[in-house]
Amino acid sequence: MNDLPFVLPTADRLQFRAPMSRERFTPLAAEIYALKKQLNAVILAHNYQVPEIQDVADYVGDSLGLAQQAEKTNADVIVFCGVHFMAETAKILNPGKIVVLPDANAGCSLEESCPAEKLEALQKTNPNFWTIAYINCSAAVKALCDVIVTSGNAEKIVKAAPKDKDLLFVPDENLGQWVMEKTGRPMTLWKGNCYAHVEFRRDAMLQTKARYPKAKVVVHPESLREVRDLADAVCSTEKMITYCKNDPAKQFVIVTESGIIHRMQKECPDKEFLCAPTFDVMKMPGDNCRCSECKFMKMNTLEKVRDCMKNLAPRVELPEHILKRARLPIERMLEISARS
Ligand code: 13P
Numbered sequence: 225m226n227d228l229p230f231v232l233p234t235a236d237r238l239q240f241r242a243p244m245s246r247e248r249f250t251p252l253a254a255e256i257y258a259l260k261k262q263l264n265a266v267i268l269a270h271n272y273q274v275p276e277i278q279d280v281a282d283y284v285g286d287s288l289g290l291a292q293q294a295e296k297t298n299a300d301v302i303v304f305c306g307v308h309f310m311a312e313t314a315k316i317l318n319p320g321k322i323v324v325l326p327d328a329n330a331g332c333s334l335e336e337s338c339p340a341e342k343l344e345a346l347q348k349t350n351p352n353f354w355t356i357a358y359i360n361c362s363a364a365v366k367a368l369c370d371v372i373v374t375s376g377n378a379e380k381i382v383k384a385a386p387k388d389k390d391l392l393f394v395p396d397e398n399l400g401q402w403v404m405e406k407t408g409r410p411m412t413l414w415k416g417n418c419y420a421h422v423e424f425r426r427d428a429m430l431q432t433k434a435r436y437p438k439a440k441v442v443v444h445p446e447s448l449r450e451v452r453d454l455a456d457a458v459c460s461t462e463k464m465i466t467y468c469k470n471d472p473a474k475q476f477v478i479v480t481e482s483g484i485i486h487r488m489q490k491e492c493p494d495k496e497f498l499c500a501p502t503f504d505v506m507k508m509p510g511d512n513c514r515c516s517e518c519k520f521m522k523m524n525t526l527e528k529v530r531d532c533m534k535n536l537a538p539r540v541e542l543p544e545h546i547l548k549r550a551r552l553p554i555e556r557m558l559e560i561s562a563r564s
């Protein structure tokens with residue numbers, strides 16, 4: 225195996241083992257805790273956020289968990305540490321509250337791929353379309369849809385879709401393909417993708433599996449089919465963490481954004497997590513730190529979290545009609561998700 229062209233980056237080498245105690249009590253963290261109390265704020269963070277943000281958050285989770293937390297919070301201010309569409313979802317569920325985010329430019333390639341006008345034009349071509357949108361889209365797109373899904377509930381929601389409708393799934397083609405495989409429901413798929421997840425490729429995965437034959441491979445469904453087909457489990461970021469906790473294996477190759485390793489190591493200290501190599505590692509032998517990072521998720525820093533709380537800006541604001549219309553498909557998602 226020694227002739228392999230790369231060394232798989234381990235979480236240790238990438239310095240994800242930031243001890244919680246150190247991050248929680250820095251002066252900056254203390255400032256954030258004081259602002260939180262003063263504002264009656266809640267800090268919600270996605271699993272891909274940098275460790276120091278995860279460590280000051282009240283809740284860290286996947287898109288579904290974050291939407292559920294946003295729906296039930298009593299806080300006056302929601303500090304959303306993730307990307308823009310996630311903060312918008314929190315605002316749609318809480319039109320009367322202040323929702324701030326550390327960096328207003330934290331977008332998403334999936335959101336970018338699906339402008340509302342283009343979706344509307346496609347919808348007009350078939351009046352029998354029932355539109356299912358992955359939560360990674362703008363509020364304007366949500367307002368055009370029948371139901372929203374996340375990677376954590378897409379299978380359940382598509383199974384519950386009306387049988388007499390033609391399903392249109394936007395904007396992630398890879399997640400859509402995976403849901404079609406799981407449910408057997410044909411769907412028209414929008415051709416969007418996550419620029420970060422499509423960097424994982426079959427050749428690099430095969431080499432990784434050969435090198436670490438005992439490791440379980442856990443893949444996010446935004447990845448290409450050629451990679452999903454090599455997985456022991458395909459699931460949302462939250463379910464990835466649960467899978468690694470419950471599975472008896474001691475070593476896991478994680479095929480998603482590397483920020484998730486922080487929680488995995490905190491919650492499973494006796495297990496080893498390896499960030500899957502991306503295409504770049506294959507092109508640049510010897511460069512072993514090219515794990516996949518989402519440039520949008522990584523725009524947020526602890527300083528920006530403090531600043532958005534101090535300034536109550538950047539703030540999510542949406543037109544009244546979008547707020548109203550986009551709420552329906554999100555509420556439908558939360559209702560179907562809660563069914564046993
Ligand atoms: P999860 O809902 O699985 O956390 O995924 C969000 C996301 O943006 C993945 O790239």
Ligand code: SF4
Nearest residue numbers: 307332333418420518
């Ligand atoms: Fe969007 Fe991909 Fe980043 Fe997730 S990882 S926020 S899908 S660009």
